[in-house]
Amino acid sequence: MVKNKKITVVDLFSGCGGLSKGFLDAGYDVILGVDNDAPSLETFKANHGDSKILNADLFDKNAIKEIKKMAGSKVDVLVGGPPCQGFSLTGTRNFNDKRNRLYLSFIEAVEELKPEAFLIENVPGLVRMYDGAVKDEIIRRLSKIGYNVEWKILSAADYGVPQLRTRVVFVGLRKKYGKFVFPKPTNTPENYVTSSDAISDLPALENDLGEEKSEYKKTALTDYQKKMRKSAKHLYNHVSTKHTDMVKSVISLVPEGGNHKDLPPGVGTSRNFNEAWTRYHSKKPSKTIDTGHRNHFHYKYNRIPTVRENARLQSFPDDFIFMGTRTQQNRQVGNAVPPILGYHIGRQLMSFLNKKNEDKK
Ligand SMILES: C[S@@+](CC[C@H](N)C(=O)[O-])C[C@H]1O[C@@H](n2cnc3c(N)ncnc32)[C@H](O)[C@@H]1O
Numbered sequence: 324m325v326k327n328k329k330i331t332v333v334d335l336f337s338g339c340g341g342l343s344k345g346f347l348d349a350g351y352d353v354i355l356g357v358d359n360d361a362p363s364l365e366t367f368k369a370n371h372g373d374s375k376i377l378n379a380d381l382f383d384k385n386a387i388k389e390i391k392k393m394a395g396s397k398v399d400v401l402v403g404g405p406p407c408q409g410f411s412l413t414g415t416r417n418f419n420d421k422r423n424r425l426y427l428s429f430i431e432a433v434e435e436l437k438p439e440a441f442l443i444e445n446v447p448g449l450v451r452m453y454d455g456a457v458k459d460e461i462i463r464r465l466s467k468i469g470y471n472v473e474w475k476i477l478s479a480a481d482y483g484v485p486q487l488r489t490r491v492v493f494v495g496l497r498k499k500y501g502k503f504v505f506p507k508p509t510n511t512p513e514n515y516v517t518s519s520d521a522i523s524d525l526p527a528l529e530n531d532l533g534e535e536k537s538e539y540k541k542t543a544l545t546d547y548q549k550k551m552r553k554s555a556k557h558l559y560n561h562v563s564t565k566h567t568d569m570v571k572s573v574i575s576l577v578p579e580g581g582n583h584k585d586l587p588p589g590v591g592t593s594r595n596f597n598e599a600w601t602r603y604h605s606k607k608p609s610k611t612i613d614t615g616h617r618n619h620f621h622y623k624y625n626r627i628p629t630v631r632e633n634a635r636l637q638s639f640p641d642d643f644i645f646m647g648t649r650t651q652q653n654r655q656v657g658n659a660v661p662p663i664l665g666y667h668i669g670r671q672l673m674s675f676l677n678k679k680n681e682d683k684k
Contacts, residue, residue, distance in 0.1 A: 330676060333357070333394050333436070335381060335403035335429055339366035339655035342402055342444060344643060345665020347371060349673060355394050357381065362647030363655050370643045381405075381428045387435050398436045400672070403429050404444040404660060430464050439500070440672055441465070443493040444660050447476045450491050461493060470495035473503045477664065480608045481508035484638045484661040485521040485547065488611045492668060496675060506671040518622050519605035520545045521635045527624055528563035537561060555641035560652060561631035564617075573600065574625040580604030594618065603628075609636045615653030630656055638663035 329352035334343040337356035340363075347353050356367040357377045364376040375393055379386040405426045426445075433441050443461070450458045462472045472495045479488040494503040510516065524541045526533065537558045543549040566574070573591040577583075583591055583599040591600050598618045603609045605622040612633045613619065621628050628636070630645055630652045638661040645652040 328352075330399045330439075330673060331394070331397065332400045332402060333390065333398045333438075334367075335390075335401065335432060336405050336425070337367055337376075338363045338404070338658045339645065340371055341637065341639065341659025341662050342404060342442075342665040343367075343374075344370065344639070344662040345660065345667075346400075346402065346669040348662065348666045349669035351400065351669060351673070354398075355390065357386070357390060360651075362651040363658075365646040366644070366652075366655055369646060381425055381432075384428075384431075387428075387432050390432065391436065394436070398438045399676070400440045400442070401429075401433055401436055401438040402442040402444075403432075404658075405429050426461075430461070433465060433470075433495070434468055439497050439676060440503075441470070441493075441495045442668065442672070445491050447489050447491045450474070450476065458491075465493075465495050469497060471498055471500075471502045473505070475505045477505065477668075478508075479638075479661045479664045480512075480515045481510055482506070482661075482664050482667045483509050483516055483547075484636075484663050485516040485518055485608045486610075486612060486636045486638075486661065487608050488661065490660065490664075494668070494672065500675050500678075503672065503675060506667045509667070515608050516547050517606050518603045518609045518636065520547045521551075521609075522548075522628075522632045523605075524548045525558070525561060525629075525632060525635070528561070528626070528629065529624055532563045532565060533561050533629070535559060535562060550640070551635055551638075552641050558631065558641065559644045560634065561629045562649065563629055564627050564649075566626055571625045574602065574620050577602045577620065579622050580607065612637050612657050614657030615650060633657070637661045 332343060332346050332351045332353045334356045337358045340356050343353045353371050353374045355375045357379055358364050359378060359380045361378055364378055368376050377393055379389060465472050472493055474491060474493040476489055476491050479486050496503050524544050526540045539558050543552050577585055577600050579602055582601040583595050601610060601618055602620045603622040610619060617627050633656045637656055637659055645655055
């Protein structure tokens with residue numbers, strides 16, 4: 324690792340950059356975000372200081388050459404969340420699916436860029452796929468090219484994120500750094516940050532839909548809310564959705580923490596799958612934030628959460644502003660690694676990379 328210089332990070336499949344926002348906050352120099360979704364990159368650019376962006380299809384082998392050119396001399400850490408739909412338990416689970424093959428392009432990028440460390444994030448179902456064959460193949464290929472690879476399923480709530488979101492994380496370190504040890508949880512179920520801890524200070528938007536840029540009406544009520552606001556002067560992306568009276572009346576019948584199973588017979592039957600008509604519980608972390616399927620509702624108000632509410636539940640600070648249409652913003656928020664989770668992993672990784680430096684002094 325180079326002394327007296329920040330550790331550089333390139334984020335592949337960066338989306339809006341939730342993961343690399345966590346790394347930025349942990350003190351890394353995020354130099355490049357690569358994705359093929361223009362609105363996500365617009366958000367990335369607006370929230371990652373001087374970091375560059377590259378709109379590229381990572382299926383294309385030439386993209387790696389372009390990444391090398393843009394990143395300059397040395398990429399210290401390569402991070403990435405290749406699309407997970409193909410691997411998801413709710414997806415096709417087809418190994419030859421084009422989306423699964425994108426995963427291999429991340430491995431090829433590691434081979435080409437030779438970073439000191441890498442991090443891959445995905446849905447936990449990946450670990451069980453084909454009786455673990457996908458996970459084993461990732462570890463085998465990356466170990467073969469000189470990395471100690473460790474993996475763990477992490478729960479965001481254990482690290483102070485107000486959300487029950489689990490993800491598998493692989494961290495590879497060049498052998499000279501030893502084996503990575505995942506950071507210890509900061510929270511337990513007894514002191515999880517709850518949905519109301521996270522969003523109770525935000526305007527109700529019961530009588531008006533709000534605007535992309537608006538004002539806080541209340542002061543921050545909890546430590547988490549204070550942390551999210553930091554020095555933010557205005558409130559962005561807090562815009563409600565117009566529901567029909569019928570939808571509102573169905574939501575009003577769902578108790579906190581309930582779902583379609585709590586509805587009277589014959590009500591809300593148009594949606595009866597697992598997550599349908601789910602209302603968050605104010606005293607618990609939220610369910611996994613999705614990409615805007617409109618199945619989750621505010622714990623108190625009879626509407627879906629706003630982009631800002633979901634961003635708070637994903638631990639994006641209020642000065643992280645989402646670009647694009649509301650649909651695009653929801654996708655960016657739901658796809659992201661919670662920045663606070665990224666921060667804890669990033670900080671731990673830094674201690675491994677720096678320790679080697681200390682040893683050399
Ligand atoms: C799970 S999201 C990554 C989220 C990101 N790690 C974060 O924390 O915000 C996966 C990303 O892969 C991008 N993607 C999908 N196919 C791609 C391709 N062929 N080339 C480049 N990016 C692609 C999507 O646009 C999406 O932003």
